Amino acid sequence: MAKTITTRYDVAEHLRTLEEMAAYLEACLQEADGDAAFIAKALGDIARARGMTQVARDAGLSRESLYKTLSGERSPDFDTILKVVGALGLKLHAQARGN
Numbered sequence: 001m002a003k004t005i006t007t008r009y010d011v012a013e014h015l016r017t018l019e020e021m022a023a024y025l026e027a028c029l030q031e032a033d034g035d036a037a038f039i040a041k042a043l044g045d046i047a048r049a050r051g052m053t054q055v056a057r058d059a060g061l062s063r064e065s066l067y068k069t070l071s072g073e074r075s076p077d078f079d080t081i082l083k084v085v086g087a088l089g090l091k092l093h094a095q096a097r098g099n
Helices: 018-031 036-050 052-059 063-069 078-087
Strands: none
Touching (some): 018 036, 036 052, 036 063, 036 078
């Protein structure tokens, strides 16, 4: 019987274009249900896909700080979220909630 080898799935390996990153963030925003740490983790996935060092530099943060902030283990400040979103080349938007 052949042995099955599995590897850990890393979404960052599949986020290649800015459009894919935006779609992933949009899907995570819809699924988050108010969980800021979940959104931070999604931003961390996107940042890893873009290159954490460059994103940290563009956001004005240290790489270590960015890793901690986007680990999904804590809820970052909204100011930090906005810096990271901007550094990723993305933007947040709002729309009216449907009934």
